[in-house]
Amino acid sequence: MRASVLRDGRMVYREDVPDPVPGPGQVLVAVRSCGICGSDLHFAAHGDQVLTMSAQAAGGSGGGIEVDLARDVFMGHEFSAEILEAGPDTETHPAGTLVTSLPVLLSAKGAEPIVYSNSTLGGYSERMLLSAPLLMPIPNGLDHTHAALTEPLAVGLHAVNKSNIERGETALVIGCGPIGIAIIAMLRARGVESIAAADFSPKRRELATAMGAHQVLDPAQGSPFDSVKARVVFEAVGVPGIIDDVLRRARPGTRLVVAGVCMEADAVHPFFAIAKEINVQFVLAYTFEEFAESLRSLAEGDIDAAPMITGEVGLDGVGAAFDDLADPERHCKILVTP
Ligand SMILES: [Zn+2]
Incomplete structure (x- = not known):
């Protein structure tokens, strides 16, 4: 399948990424929109610094971000998606349901943030895995492009x-x-x-x-x-x-x-x-409740996210979009729509 990956500081378009297979408690989804975050731009340019500082912040107790920058890195944590299929013994919403989720993948190994990873796909991909207990259906017919702003608004x-x-x-x-x-x-x-x-x-x-x-x-x-x-x-x-x-x-x-x-x-x-x-x-990030409230504010029209969306690109346009976002005059949020 298609994805855009970080390689040697640049976003590279690939068509040969293996499809992920959902395990128990996981759900395979098709990404509909994924916002490009400033932290992704920073990681692309200064990934080694981010890894060093996150290890220092963890106080030597481990728990920093484990990423090998010599290999391809998957990113994209501001997404909306459509459910394709559930993993074994997994109850979830019907296929076709539009959802968003906290960017965390639960597995037998524990909870892994969907942020920078050599193995866990992010939203700059055609398909990815999410965790059934963390899925939030997108209510009120809210458009998937606006729903992708749930995370940054949270x-x-x-x-x-x-x-x-x-x-x-x-x-x-x-x-x-x-x-x-x-x-x-x-x-x-x-x-x-x-x-x-x-x-x-x-x-x-x-x-x-x-x-x-x-x-x-x-x-x-x-x-x-x-x-x-x-x-x-x-x-x-x-x-x-x-x-x-x-x-x-x-x-x-x-x-x-x-x-x-x-x-x-x-x-x-x-x-x-x-x-x-x-x-x-x-401050950093948000709670589960704040994420849900952010989605509700968008779905109920308390916030109109339309002015924030200043560009839309396909997976093959992510590299150029990263370059464009360096200019504050032109963009707020560019969405990747696979
Ligand atoms: Zn972000």
Whole structure:
């Protein structure tokens, strides 16, 4: 079958990938849509760094990501799919049901994240395996392209939940890439009445408005902190220096949620945070319940994901799409539709 795989830092189109065979508790599905995630771009460019740091974060206890970069790597964790057949002794929804799922494959060996793997297929494939207990049928006739945004929007929902924001509090979202946009959409769905968003890119500010920001700011025209009195700040840029800048400029008592993924060492002046008793919360991923709520928000029309989808490619176009996504002016989410 067809798939796009990571080989020597590039996405390569293959037509000779063996079809996966579902084991007990597993389901074979045909991928309908899979979003390209910034973390996939980063892994393609700096896979060795990701593996080293995940091993360090695991504290030498094992449990880091086990991937051999000298072999082909399967990726794609933001997918919707159609059920083809269940493995032995496996009860699931009928064939033809459209589903999404947490990107985790359960097997006799345990739970393996569907993120980067030499053996477990991801969503950049014609077909893949999912776990019957984790499947979520796509309700209300929601289109499979929109359903593929369940995962990235769940990331935004988790950041919002971790902030404990209340409707009357002002939120400032710094950075309007896919993560910032997901946070904005979820703040709006939550009913937060004052959402400000900052990004240097006019295209991204436009998208922030379309997805629910009440006010957008260009940091080139002055610090957003000069005009927005935010109680909760979401950092969704992930470059060195940004956290220190927020600590320096934010109001006393600010709650800072760090959702940007910075892979480099970064210096902060603790005194800025001490002097203003700033609360800093780092966030990752989502819970099963948040994933389900994200799907529900899409299916019930609380969030219209259409403006986020800025491109669609086949499996043979994934390599070019990875290159295109480097330009923030042009894209938010490109979907791979096998
Ligand atoms: Zn992702």
